[in-house]
Amino acid sequence: MERIFHTPEGVRDIYNGECSQKRKVQERIHRVFHQYGYEDIETPTFEYFEVFSREVGTIPSRELYKFFDREGNTLVLRPDFTPSVSRACATYFSPDQEPVSLCYTGNTFINNSSYRGRLKETTQMGVERIGDESADADAELLAMTVECLLAAGLTEFQISVGQVDYFKSLLKEAELNAEAEERLRSLISQKNAFGVEEFVEEQKLKESIAKAFVEIPQMFGSTEVLEKARKLTNNARALEAVARLREIYEILKIYGYEKYVSFDFGMLSKYQYYTGIIFQAYTYGTGEPMIKGGRYNGLMKHFGKPAASIGFAIEVDNLLLALSSQKIISEKEEKRSVIQYGPADRTEAIAKAQKLRAEGHSVALRLKKEAR
Numbered sequence: 178m179e180r181i182f183h184t185p186e187g188v189r190d191i192y193n194g195e196c197s198q199k200r201k202v203q204e205r206i207h208r209v210f211h212q213y214g215y216e217d218i219e220t221p222t223f224e225y226f227e228v229f230s231r232e233v234g235t236i237p238s239r240e241l242y243k244f245f246d247r248e249g250n251t252l253v254l255r256p257d258f259t260p261s262v263s264r265a266c267a268t269y270f271s272p273d274q275e276p277v278s279l280c281y282t283g284n285t286f287i288n289n290s291s292y293r294g295r296l297k298e299t300t301q302m303g304v305e306r307i308g309d310e311s312a313d314a315d316a317e318l319l320a321m322t323v324e325c326l327l328a329a330g331l332t333e334f335q336i337s338v339g340q341v342d343y344f345k346s347l348l349k350e351a352e353l354n355a356e357a358e359e360r361l362r363s364l365i366s367q368k369n370a371f372g373v374e375e376f377v378e379e380q381k382l383k384e385s386i387a388k389a390f391v392e393i394p395q396m397f398g399s400t401e402v403l404e405k406a407r408k409l410t411n412n413a414r415a416l417e418a419v420a421r422l423r424e425i426y427e428i429l430k431i432y433g434y435e436k437y438v439s440f441d442f443g444m445l446s447k448y449q450y451y452t453g454i455i456f457q458a459y460t461y462g463t464g465e466p467m468i469k470g471g472r473y474n475g476l477m478k479h480f481g482k483p484a485a486s487i488g489f490a491i492e493v494d495n496l497l498l499a500l501s502s503q504k505i506i507s508e509k510e511e512k513r514s515v516i517q518y519g520p521a522d523r524t525e526a527i528a529k530a531q532k533l534r535a536e537g538h539s540v541a542l543r544l545k546k547e548a549r
Contacts, residue, residue: 187289187297199300199497203282205328206302206491210280213321215304218279220261226251228260233479234449235260242286254286257448259473259488262305267480272308280304296494303470303490307477310485312421315454315472316428318487322458322468323434329496330505334460334467336437337397339444340422341451341471343406344393346414351386361390366445368394385410397441400426406442418453425454450476456489462502467495513539519548 184190191199226243229235235257242254255261258281270277282302289295304321306314319336326334344365348358357380364372373394377387389409396402403426407419422440429435446455446469455471470489477484514533518526530540 187295189296195497198500199493202329202497202500203300203302203493206325207280207282209321209324209328210302210304212324213278213304213317215278215280218262218265218281219283220255220258220265220281222283223252223254224261224264226253228264229253229256233260233476236287236447240288242288255283256285256287258283258285258301258303258490259305259448259450260476260479262488263307263473263476263486264480266305266307266484267477267482270307272477272482272484272486274308276309276314277307278304279307300493301490302493303488305486305488307486308484309487310474312424313428314487315421315425316432318470318489319425319429319438319456320432320434322456322470322489323432323437325491326458326460326467326496330500331460331496331503333503334437334458335439336456336458336468337439337441337444338422338425338454338456339441340418340453341445341455342418342421342453343415343442344445345452346412346418347386347389347410349414350412351380351382351390353380362445365390365394365443368443370394394443396443397439399439402440402442422454446471448473453487460499460503462499463495465492465495467492467499513541515541515543517543517545519545 223244226241227233229241231238241256244252246252262279262281266272266277266279280303283300284298285301286298288297304318306318319338322336344362348361353361357376361373361376364376370391374391377390382390392405392409396406400423403419403423407416410416426435426438429438444455444457448471450473451471452474453472456469457466458468459466468489468491470487472485472487474485475483477486516526516530526542530542533540
């Protein structure tokens, strides 16, 4: 019976000042979305399993919350907004004729281990730009990322930008089996340069590819990393990926936000649907990224309408943790006025409260204790 007073592991209540702070931060971010011309969309909290299946490239099936409807269909609580928004876009829009710009706010559910207090239900805000393959779209989303974090109140943060195509093109050239690919991906993601060195020796890869793989975990920093990546390979697709990053950086300079961006060729997402640039935003006070995003040009094909796309998701809970750790108050909270009254002065109290509310003040009416 005591369980009814506690939340299950991995979820929590948010109330009072924290809840108010969360709403205000969300409003500020939402304003940025609208300033860039993105339109709101709401998708269902649960979808058919196929929307998040292995073929889509989202999280592993064991981490999904699954249940059945009366007809026996497998349903899933959404772990990720991008497949949901992509499905909706394929149903209601024509991204092949005109790019579609959508934004959302809602909760996601992942049945992960609660190691280090990780939440299983989190709030995400994000955008998806569907039907636009340009470097301009990539740069726009990075600029939006910067503006969202500034709007939330942060001033010190960094956006790490990677390029999935660079790694994938080298993988294709190496001709590794699926198991070896996964092992290499894991070693590079962990920045385990020694592990990668052992791996390439085991696999007996040709020298040029082996050298590139060994270097990738250490290839992070400013624009000089792009030149290093270019010199490491003659692979045409990999060189195109580097050129794309250079082009995005030049466009970001026009926005004036290049100082917030660094490059990391060892950044590899667990989401398999990413195809081009990927990025994550960090600040001090939280070990996890506040924002994750990237290009996913192949995902819409799964829903019957192929379209180049890019998006990002803000982990609102991580962002709030960072704001709290850095003692940043996003907005000075107006104190609520309380008017206490008895039956005899009810009319006067209500009239006064309504007048103050009409002027934009927060007013609570409270019947005196002896009159309750």
